[in-house]
Amino acid sequence: MKTPTARKQSFLEIGICLCAAVCLILLSWKSPSARTLVIEGLEEAPLKWVGHEDPMGIDIDIMTEVLRTMGIRDYVFRFVDNGSRLLHNARNGNSDIVLTLSMNDERAEFLLYPNEAHLLLDWRFAIRVEDKEKIRFEEFSDLARVRIGAAADYSYTSAFWNSGLDIQTVARSDLLIPMLLQNRFDAVPVNYLNTIYDSLQNRYRNKIAFLYPPLRRAPYYNVFSKASDYPEKEAFLSRYDEIIREMREDGRLLRIFERYLGPDGYDWWQSQYSQ
Numbered sequence: 001m002k003t004p005t006a007r008k009q010s011f012l013e014i015g016i017c018l019c020a021a022v023c024l025i026l027l028s029w030k031s032p033s034a035r036t037l038v039i040e041g042l043e044e045a046p047l048k049w050v051g052h053e054d055p056m057g058i059d060i061d062i063m064t065e066v067l068r069t070m071g072i073r074d075y076v077f078r079f080v081d082n083g084s085r086l087l088h089n090a091r092n093g094n095s096d097i098v099l100t101l102s103m104n105d106e107r108a109e110f111l112l113y114p115n116e117a118h119l120l121l122d123w124r125f126a127i128r129v130e131d132k133e134k135i136r137f138e139e140f141s142d143l144a145r146v147r148i149g150a151a152a153d154y155s156y157t158s159a160f161w162n163s164g165l166d167i168q169t170v171a172r173s174d175l176l177i178p179m180l181l182q183n184r185f186d187a188v189p190v191n192y193l194n195t196i197y198d199s200l201q202n203r204y205r206n207k208i209a210f211l212y213p214p215l216r217r218a219p220y221y222n223v224f225s226k227a228s229d230y231p232e233k234e235a236f237l238s239r240y241d242e243i244i245r246e247m248r249e250d251g252r253l254l255r256i257f258e259r260y261l262g263p264d265g266y267d268w269w270q271s272q273y274s275q
Helices: 004-028 058-070 083-091 173-181 192-201 233-250 252-261 264-273
Strands: 037-042 049-051 054-056 075-080 097-101 119-128 148-151 167-170 187-191 208-210 216-225
Touching: 037 058, 037 083, 054 058, 058 075, 058 097, 058 216, 058 233, 058 252, 075 083, 083 097, 083 216, 119 173, 119 192, 119 264, 148 173, 167 173, 173 187, 173 192, 173 208, 187 192, 192 208, 192 252, 192 264, 216 233, 233 252, 252 264
Parallel strands: 037 075, 037 097, 148 167, 148 187
Antiparallel strands: 049 054, 097 216, 119 187, 119 208, 119 216
């Protein structure tokens, strides 16, 4: 027969075991709001890529600043190898946020778009810097006597292809700038942001200029998967819109652009947000 002291000791041991079990359960359990936010994208400098094992780029810095302002620390950036997989993951809820997509009706069926586009990406005619006083572009007729190169598999705009201009096609878009600098073309339509960044990295920025207005401009968004089970997605997007507007007004977006584009960052920011 156990003595009172022995019984007290047994109750104490049982209590300790129960407390330990409860603590283990609490430590191992995560509420839905505490789970890791999964953000996916395609690698494309200067928007997003892996540098020195860490994600970097304009998109990465913008989203990191948004999440910092929200107080969200549990998130991960993942890169996939093609656009089909990117959209497949979003459609099935295997990712929460997809970085930098344009809007169309098909995507809107399985994606939630914020109101604010964080970027307006445009395509502009690049020319040699010595021709910037000779070549101008307000309408296609201004380019009637200009040798234009274009990538055969790019849509640009239907107005461009139907303009009646002297357009010579090449197989790949990355051939356009070298052929421009070799004097084989006089103007080439290019992704303005990518070309600015590439020209800085490869030291030919002083050899090219760009015609304004853009040939084409489109808004791009950071979007939420409708199939994602991340909690309070609508509230997240509402706060996201507020922060993007704040970043646009207080200079945080401008500083990110200048970080990657140098002095061209201000010109690009101004053309988007100061019209």
